[in-house]
Amino acid sequence: MLSCLPDWAPFPAVLKGKIRLKSNDSTNPVAVGDRVVFEAPSDNPSDITLENPATIAGVLDRKNYVIRKSTNLSRQSHVIAANIDMAFAVVTLYFPEIKLPFLDRMLVTCEVYGVPVTIVLNKVDLYREEAPEYMSDFLSIYGRAGYDVVQTSAWTGEGIDALRELTAGRVCLFSGESGVGKSSLIKALDPSLDPKVGRISDVHLQGKHTTSLYEMYRLSSGGCVIDTPGLRGFGLVNLEKEEIARYFPEMLKVAENCRFTPCTHTHEPGCAVKEAVENGEISPERYSSYLGMIEEDRKFR
Ligand code: GDP
Ligand code: ZN
Numbered sequence: 645m646l647s648c649l650p651d652w653a654p655f656p657a658v659l660k661g662k663i664r665l666k667s668n669d670s671t672n673p674v675a676v677g678d679r680v681v682f683e684a685p686s687d688n689p690s691d692i693t694l695e696n697p698a699t700i701a702g703v704l705d706r707k708n709y710v711i712r713k714s715t716n717l718s719r720q721s722h723v724i725a726a727n728i729d730m731a732f733a734v735v736t737l738y739f740p741e742i743k744l745p746f747l748d749r750m751l752v753t754c755e756v757y758g759v760p761v762t763i764v765l766n767k768v769d770l771y772r773e774e775a776p777e778y779m780s781d782f783l784s785i786y787g788r789a790g791y792d793v794v795q796t797s798a799w800t801g802e803g804i805d806a807l808r809e810l811t812a813g814r815v816c817l818f819s820g821e822s823g824v825g826k827s828s829l830i831k832a833l834d835p836s837l838d839p840k841v842g843r844i845s846d847v848h849l850q851g852k853h854t855t856s857l858y859e860m861y862r863l864s865s866g867g868c869v870i871d872t873p874g875l876r877g878f879g880l881v882n883l884e885k886e887e888i889a890r891y892f893p894e895m896l897k898v899a900e901n902c903r904f905t906p907c908t909h910t911h912e913p914g915c916a917v918k919e920a921v922e923n924g925e926i927s928p929e930r931y932s933s934y935l936g937m938i939e940e941d942r943k944f945r
Pocket of ligand 2: 899902903907908909910912914915916917918
């Protein structure tokens, strides 16, 4: 489906054979969020039907995009979404219990793809009173890393106005583990939407002939939302071990002061990153995620 923004009147479109063939490294030549050149049988979107669809003649250059690998073995990748203005990494401290390395992986992925990211800490109604220290620890870890955290509750409505302001006029990607409240938040932003209905499960994405996987919703307050089911929707690209620290903004900031270049920030003397961890400027949790990522990288090589 295509839509002429800022209007929202989606109409069907098919690909010209030519672009189908051109893209050989990704399984889908067009992804949600793409801007395209098209030919239409009519100027009026409502006259364009499945029997008489528009034809996509070309895909314009993407500002950014996120991909997932089709399978572990194949080199092919699937473009999840393109031209994203802001990603929202949705987490909650409990139900399901947060896994910081997962969140850090999402953040690194956004940094790699050049997608600005904001953390959404949802379900605060459940633990602000119950576990205030846990919550302030979380805020301190990600505050030091330089990320904005919006505290929300889809239940009480807390933080929803702030989130609405951040999503207004933007193409937004909501990502996060299943159960953290992505669809509840989208519904809170715009009660006329219900992403749970018709959402394609992550399991389904394993199928071979999947074509259009992700959907874009239009918020009544302006802006669009792409809802990605589950964390696995967000595959990590292959990074060289030496590269990973570049995508931890707080490490990047101090790494130029390391005595050695390149520095893996693990065992080298005079490492400015390790020093920053020792003096508390960089949180041990983030550093430990970093170590986990380079360890994993080693395993796959
Ligand atoms: P999704 O899988 O990320 O889309 O998560 P859902 O929106 O389906 O939410 C999962 C569960 O968490 C549902 O039972 C929601 O009612 C609940 N939930 C969502 N947001 C909140 C919240 O802010 N506070 C509380 N207490 N529960 C929430
Ligand atoms: Zn170093």
